[in-house]
Amino acid sequence: MGQIGRLFGANAPSAADLEVLEEALIAADFGPTLAQQLVAPLHQRLSRHDLSNLDQVEAALKHDILAILSSVAPPPSSIDRQTRPQVFLFLGINGSGKTTTIGKFAHRLTSEGGRVVLAAADTFRAAAIEQLGLWGRRVGADVICHQAGADPSAVVFDAVQAARSRGASHLLIDTAGRLHTKRNLMEELKKIQRVVSRQMPDAPHERIMVLDATSGLNALVQARTFHEAVGLTSLILTKLDGTAKGGVVVAIAEQLKLPITFVGLGEGVDDLQPFVPETFTDALFVRS
Ligand SMILES: Nc1nc2c(ncn2[C@@H]2O[C@H](COP(=O)(O)OP(=O)(O)O)[C@@H](O)[C@H]2O)c(=O)[nH]1
Ligand SMILES: [Mg+2]
CATH class of the missing domain: 3.40.50.300 (P-loop containing nucleotide triphosphate hydrolases)
Known part of the structure; x- marks a missing residue:
């Protein structure tokens, strides 16, 4: 993921760039389904002219990845911790x-x-x-x-x-x-x-x-x-x-x-x- 800067360069992302991004996500073991799921909203934003630079791409990805990871953060345990062992x-x-x-x-x-x-x-x-x-x-x-x-x-x-x-x-x-x-x-x-x-x-x-x-x-x-x-x-x-x-x-x-x-x-x-x-x-x- 640290290489997405190199992927886009200084230019505004294009649809082809987003496809390269999707491949990069697959290469990083996100799996094809999740890679597609993460890139789809970026394509939508692109078509609305709402995606003009790398920082926006990165922020959107980070937001969605964090949402997935946070949703499975350890819940407050239901275990009675007084039970030994x-x-x-x-x-x-x-x-x-x-x-x-x-x-x-x-x-x-x-x-x-x-x-x-x-x-x-x-x-x-x-x-x-x-x-x-x-x-x-x-x-x-x-x-x-x-x-x-x-x-x-x-x-x-x-x-x-x-x-x-x-x-x-x-x-x-x-x-x-x-x-x-x-x-x-x-x-x-x-x-x-x-x-x-x-x-x-x-x-x-x-x-x-x-x-x-x-x-x-x-x-x-x-x-x-x-x-x-x-x-x-x-x-x-x-x-x-x-x-x-x-x-x-x-x-x-x-x-x-x-x-x-x-x-x-x-x-x-x-x-x-x-x-x-x-x-x-x-x-x-x-x-x-
Ligand atoms: N680099 C690295 N090696 C690990 C880590 N955890 C386990 N290993 C190594 O992976 C190998 C297998 O670990 P082991 O605990 O014997 O696996 P087990 O067969 O599931 O009990 C050993 O050589 C461990 O030292 C880790 O977090 N990082
Ligand atoms: Mg063992």
């Missing part, structure tokens, strides 16, 4: 950044004085369990784990017990994300949910989908699959440091109408930032 289930395909995001999220909570328990319910590989263990030690959170290959629901059962008996403020559950066994995965995730809610009827309080922003519109497809199976409550987008194609964030907000709560901006412990629609929109248009 708050149980958060993290979902997403392999490599999307679940375990790293849990580590960073746990760091935020422990820094604020929270007592955090992590559940290693991705039992598919020993390395996945070790990775969560490492984060737990790094950020000062307890980790409940079983051997590789164990039943994830059994890990979660123990983790809920542990979180309650230790008076934890938060239980963060890491899950597997092997999509090639999609049906089994969804059944496994539903079972985890049942195990949690049998012990705590209102839990899991949040079902958070972790999406890799560099995977473009595939992220949208993934989110839909998980949303249908488990009913997501919010989204976290990772690896925004690794892409210039922030449009997918707008496309996801527009399509799924789910709040985006945080964004991942790196692999470090402090690289999880609250999602602020205004900041994000401004960042989209920083001239490059």
